[in-house]
Amino acid sequence: MSSNGSSDGGCLMSSNVCNGSCTKREVSVTSSAISMTVGIISNIMALFILIKAYHRFKFKSKAAFLFFASALVLTDFFGHLINGSLAIYVYASQKDWERFDLNKSLCDFFGVCMAFFGLTPLLLGSLMAVERCIGVTRPLFHTTALGPHHVKRLLGVTWMLGLLVALLPILFQRPYLVQRSRSWCFFRLQGMRDWVDVLLPILFSVLGLLSLLVSLVCNTVTGLTLLRCRGQLDRNHHRHCRNTSHHSEMVCQLLAIMLVSCVCWGPLLITSIILIIQDHGEDQTSHMLLVVRMATWNQILDPWVYILLRKAVLRRLFQVALRLCSPHAKLTSWWQGSTLGSSMNASSSVTSRPDFIGLDGPFLPDTAIQSAHPLSLKEGFET
Helix, strand or coil: CCCHHHHHHHHHCCCCCHHHHHHHHHHHHHHHHHHHHHHHHHHHHHHHHHHHHHCCCCHHHHHHHHHHHHHHHHHHHHHHHHHHHHHHHHHHCCCCCHCCCCCHHHHHHHHHHHHHHHHHHHHHHHHHHHHHHHHHCHHHHHHHCCHHHHHHHHHHHHHHHHHHHHHHHCCCCCCCEEEECCCCCCCCCCCCCCHHHHHHHHHHHHHHHHHHHHHHHHHHHHHHHHHHHHHHHHHHHCCCCCCHHHHHHHHHHHHHHHHHHHHHHHHHHHHHHHHHHHHHCCCHHHHHHHCCCCCCCCHHHHHHHHHHHCHHHHHHHHHHHHHHHHHCCCHHHHHHHHHHHHHHHHHHHHCCCCCCCCCCCCCCCHHHHHHHCHHHHHHHCCC
């Protein structure tokens, strides 16, 4: 393309400034490409694991959670692919928006993608937390009210809500603006003209923070309920608590997702509100670029929650930690294995013996039933 040719021609100049800008551009393109590749691979791996688990567990309490989790990973995958491709294109074009985006359509598309793929995962995380809270605290209501068609409908509503918020600047004819770092587009955060300019980013930030708050409350209630249920299981082996291991695994994943979302998206949401209220100047450019880069890591870290926080992986990591920390762990595990083997041999020898032992000696259940046959009783009376 002509734009690449002109940029390459500029890079061949002997100016130190040009060499510095070209080096910075190459580093930015390389880092964006590496980040996008890692995110895509991570999301594909997590999606494969979730789909496999969804086909394995067919009961509703886990199927709904896995369906929402698969939708979250799929959203992160497309968000990382689209936003990463746009960022690479912007850096490769030396962030010259006036040259490659004359009608501002690319900036609007970039801003819609940033808002949609940023808000929708937060909404899905809160929806997953609410679903788990209902599944643990109200299992009967969860079974009747969250069927497969209800789950799909809730997912569609969540996606539509995120898309509506992202399209509001276009609908109100308040286009997205190129931010001061000139590497991304977002809501107008400075120089507000009227209440609409204030409402749009405030709505985005408030919905994101509210999603994090709902996730925190629901995960806390779910965790406390599971702890109480496990205590009942230890006391009287209540049958209602037999699936606490599956619930505990899902709650651990939810807590990790909530923590990642708070660390990655929390600074951007709070900084946006601060910029709108206080209207800072040029000194916030580097800070905004930092919080945006932190937000992009959310789509990379989310899939690793499902890759690492599984019962099989956690069990193996726990066994490796025991072997590394305790010098006698191997001996203890060998002793437990030998004890278990001896107990299994003993139990097999016991089960090989007759099931019933009478006063006259051992006899099988069939012989016991035959001895109590009415004919034998009749012969006894005749004698």
